[in-house]
Amino acid sequence: MSDLGADIRRETLISNADPLDFLSLLKPRVMSLVVFTALVGMVLAPGAIHPVIGLIAVFAIAVGAGASGALNMWYDADIDAVMGRTAKRPIPSGRVQPGEALSFGMILSVLSVMVLGLATNWVAGGLLAFTIFFYVVIYTMGLKRRTAQNIVIGGAAGALPPVVGWAAVTGGVAIEPMILFSIIFLWTPPHFWALAIVRKEDYARAGVPMLPNVASDRNTRLQILLYSLLLIPFGVAPFFMGFGGWLYGATALVGGVMMVWWSIGILRADDEGKLKKACWSLFGGSILYLFAVFAALLLEWAGGLAWALLRGSLA
Amino acid sequence: MSAPQDTEGLRLTDEEKARRARRNKAIGFGVAGLCLLFYVITVFKMGPAILSRPM
Numbered sequence: 001m002s003d004l005g006a007d008i009r010r011e012t013l014i015s016n017a018d019p020l021d022f023l024s025l026l027k028p029r030v031m032s033l034v035v036f037t038a039l040v041g042m043v044l045a046p047g048a049i050h051p052v053i054g055l056i057a058v059f060a061i062a063v064g065a066g067a068s069g070a071l072n073m074w075y076d077a078d079i080d081a082v083m084g085r086t087a088k089r090p091i092p093s094g095r096v097q098p099g100e101a102l103s104f105g106m107i108l109s110v111l112s113v114m115v116l117g118l119a120t121n122w123v124a125g126g127l128l129a130f131t132i133f134f135y136v137v138i139y140t141m142g143l144k145r146r147t148a149q150n151i152v153i154g155g156a157a158g159a160l161p162p163v164v165g166w167a168a169v170t171g172g173v174a175i176e177p178m179i180l181f182s183i184i185f186l187w188t189p190p191h192f193w194a195l196a197i198v199r200k201e202d203y204a205r206a207g208v209p210m211l212p213n214v215a216s217d218r219n220t221r222l223q224i225l226l227y228s229l230l231l232i233p234f235g236v237a238p239f240f241m242g243f244g245g246w247l248y249g250a251t252a253l254v255g256g257v258m259m260v261w262w263s264i265g266i267l268r269a270d271d272e273g274k275l276k277k278a279c280w281s282l283f284g285g286s287i288l289y290l291f292a293v294f295a296a297l298l299l300e301w302a303g304g305l306a307w308a309l310l311r312g313s314l315a
Numbered sequence: 316m317s318a319p320q321d322t323e324g325l326r327l328t329d330e331e332k333a334r335r336a337r338r339n340k341a342i343g344f345g346v347a348g349l350c351l352l353f354y355v356i357t358v359f360k361m362g363p364a365i366l367s368r369p370m
């Protein structure tokens with residue numbers, strides 16, 4: 001006969017976590033997008049930053065984003081456990097204890113803000129702290145389980161990295177990073193609602209009031225289309241404001257039209273199969289959209305740099 | 316007087332011991348990395364001025 005008391009003591013006293021489990025607490029895929037958008041905010045900013053300090057700043061922003069992911073997994077372990085998509089995460093699967101994730105997230109939050117503040121400036125450090133606070137306290141603890149507008153408002157946390165990157169170079173905030181913020185902010189609802197339609201039962205089981213669970217189908221689909229439509233003018237704004245070139249302008253316009261096209265596909269889907277297909281198209285396509293527009297900005301910057309170096313060496 | 320029984324308390328399995336060792340190594344590398352990070356930040360923030368400090 002097994003000793004139940006000993007089994008419980010073993011489960012609660014002995015950590016069974018592998019370092020890789022702690023790494024997956026940081027949500028590496030989300031981190032990669034954060035690194036990318038923060039880097040773009042940084043390279044677009046006027047002024048110079050030492051490349052090594054710039055790399056350290058991007059690293060600190062990535063760790064800060066990862067820390068907020070760990071804190072989110074700590075708080076949401078109960079709902080992660082009942083959702084198919086998240087049940088294998090380190091806490092619900094029992095590999096990491098909630099307390100371990102909490103300490104890990106808190107320590108990394110403090111360290112990332114400290115490193116960014118010391119390496120660059122305290123506006124950037126403060127903005128990173130605010131991003132972590134917004135994601136963990138406002139979104140995860142406040143909005144997620146209470147309102148269908150959870151990811152609309154919470155999207156601000158995911159949209160802040162380019163602003164933090166810009167602030168790391170300039171020590172302040174300007175209209176350009178705010179436009180980049182708006183693009184990610186408006187991109188978030190169609191991206192997540194497309195997933196939420198497909199995963200409706202999961203969210204219902206977890207009691208998370210995603211829009212498809214609380215609003216009518218038509219309402220959800222119309223709102224997806226509305227945000228996609230809004231994304232077009234904000235997407236092309238960098239071109240008209242002069243910090244995005246022709247490559248960027250064309251990418252943002254074509255990408256924006258594709259987002260609307262995929263959203264119309266969702267609106268017009270008349271059976272379950274077509275709806276799922278249309279949702280996956282928008283979900284996957286939206287990731288491609290965000291990657292493409294930020295990649296276009298980065299490419300234009302790299303092209304400009306290469307051209308300046310070439311001209312300099314020829315002169 | 317008898318020697319303490321070696322069955323007392325919780326005994327780690329080999330797998331648990333291996334995981335603990337891996338965690339310890341990861342913490343060690345993390346702390347060393349942090350020291351290096353602060354060193355690099357200091358050097359690159361101060362630049363050549365790092366050598367010309369009045370004593």
